[in-house]
Amino acid sequence: MAKKEINYLDMLDALKMLVDKAEGKEKSELRSKQKEFIKQVKKIIAFDIEKDNEKYASAIESLEKTNKDIESAIKDVNKISHVLSSITNTMNVIGEFV
Amino acid sequence: MNKNLFFIKKLKLAILICLIQCSITQGQQRALQNFGETAILMSNLSSNELIAMRNSTIQMNLTRIRLDNLDKPKEDSQTKEEKVEYKDLDGVFDINVISIRLKAIATIRSYAKLLLSLSSDASQKELERATQSFLFSVENLSSEQKKMDEKKLNAIGEAIKLFGGIFTEHKKKDSIKSIILESKEQIELLCDLLSKDFDPKGGRLATTFILTGEELLLSAEEKLDPNEKKPEKIRSKALLSFHLAEKNIQKKETVLPEIAKSILNLKQANLEMYEAFRSEIYTTKDILKFANTVKAVQDYKAILK
Numbered sequence: 001m002a003k004k005e006i007n008y009l010d011m012l013d014a015l016k017m018l019v020d021k022a023e024g025k026e027k028s029e030l031r032s033k034q035k036e037f038i039k040q041v042k043k044i045i046a047f048d049i050e051k052d053n054e055k056y057a058s059a060i061e062s063l064e065k066t067n068k069d070i071e072s073a074i075k076d077v078n079k080i081s082h083v084l085s086s087i088t089n090t091m092n093v094i095g096e097f098v
Numbered sequence: 099m100n101k102n103l104f105f106i107k108k109l110k111l112a113i114l115i116c117l118i119q120c121s122i123t124q125g126q127q128r129a130l131q132n133f134g135e136t137a138i139l140m141s142n143l144s145s146n147e148l149i150a151m152r153n154s155t156i157q158m159n160l161t162r163i164r165l166d167n168l169d170k171p172k173e174d175s176q177t178k179e180e181k182v183e184y185k186d187l188d189g190v191f192d193i194n195v196i197s198i199r200l201k202a203i204a205t206i207r208s209y210a211k212l213l214l215s216l217s218s219d220a221s222q223k224e225l226e227r228a229t230q231s232f233l234f235s236v237e238n239l240s241s242e243q244k245k246m247d248e249k250k251l252n253a254i255g256e257a258i259k260l261f262g263g264i265f266t267e268h269k270k271k272d273s274i275k276s277i278i279l280e281s282k283e284q285i286e287l288l289c290d291l292l293s294k295d296f297d298p299k300g301g302r303l304a305t306t307f308i309l310t311g312e313e314l315l316l317s318a319e320e321k322l323d324p325n326e327k328k329p330e331k332i333r334s335k336a337l338l339s340f341h342l343a344e345k346n347i348q349k350k351e352t353v354l355p356e357i358a359k360s361i362l363n364l365k366q367a368n369l370e371m372y373e374a375f376r377s378e379i380y381t382t383k384d385i386l387k388f389a390n391t392v393k394a395v396q397d398y399k400a401i402l403k
Contacts, residue, residue, distance in 0.1 A: 007299055009308055009350065016312075031320060038313045045306050046190050 006063050008041045014070045026080045033087040043098040055097045062090040122271050129374045130217035136389045137210035145203045151307050152191035159187045161339050162314040168332050190306045202288045205235040229258045245284040253280050275375040289365035296358040298350045308350045315343035352398040363388035
């Protein structure tokens with residue numbers, strides 16, 4: 001299985017950009033997702049998870065999808081609610097092995 | 099008779115030329131010195147930064163937990179997660195993890211010191227001491243970091259013995275070449291592992307360090323949000339936390355990539371130095387590039403202090 005990598009800091013930068021654009025309830029919800037994202041990523045790094053397994057590959061795939069959703073929402077803030085559910089889904093996938 | 103004298107003179111001249119060619123040139127000596135001095139500086143900078151990263155991680159985690167608890171009702175007991183966080187303030191900067199990295203840096207430093215001894219008028223005793231220190235630091239490396247086997251370590255020990263023998267100048271260059279050759283892969287491996295640690299684009303330590311800063315920044319931003327209408331006491335603590343987080347996150351663009359780059363340049367300069375001895379061609383391109391990136395790290399560190 002090919003090892004996939006993702007740049008967590010670039011993804012976080014995109015998420016921060018989206019938080020800056022969001023307002024009101026969506027802003028605070030995104031902030032809380034951002035916090036969760038940081039915590040989960042720190043766990044992935046700390047546990048030094050084996051990168052050759054399927055669960056890791058599906059987590060990276062899910063992160064990549066969320067990253068695309070974030071980038072799309074930066075261009076169109078109406079998609080923020082979709083990003084919120086996308087992050088929730090990714091955090092669940094990561095939560096399965098950390 | 100005259101014919102014999104002429105022959106002896108020619109022979110002496112030939113030996114002299116041979117000895118000059120076989121001895122270390124000024125350029126090679128300069129290469130050793132520049133490399134050694136810059137490598138020592140780089141190893142000091144990176145070990146200091148590693149310790150600073152660990153201390154800042156503890157400080158940022160503690161500040162964030164305290165900041166998050168400021169507006170919580172006092173009767174709320176610590177959650178299970180908070181208790182875990184308090185017990186693990188250093189995160190991936192565990193003392194054992196840092197100690198392994200510091201040993202790798204110490205090996206590079208002792209290698210640089212050995213090269214400096216070889217380029218100076220160090221006594222045989224001083225050379226042996228520098229060699230022992232290098233060999234000892236290699237033996238202390240973890241299995242993932244160690245690339246030198248017993249044979250290579252012995253070869254270095256033997257090469258140093260040649261310095262005390264006859265035809266010192268004649269043998270000196272061969273000995274240095276042998277030391278650089280035997281150590282090349284070891285130094286390269288340490289450089290690869292260390293540069294990865296400092297690389298914010300995927301390095302385990304650097305990425306966690308920045309994420310810890312981002313976590314604190316987020317907590318501070320929440321408290322500073324005008325819509326949250328937090329009391330002034332909390333806002334002023336949040337402002338200090340914000341500054342602490344920003345200062346450390348800034349390293350993502352400055353100190354950390356520069357250290358990672360300077361370590362990779364050290365690897366390249368080591369190769370160039372070996373070539374300088376192997377092929378008699380002396381260039382300073384990579385050694386100068388290495389020296390310049392180390393200078394950049396120094397500048398950033400001075401600004402960020």
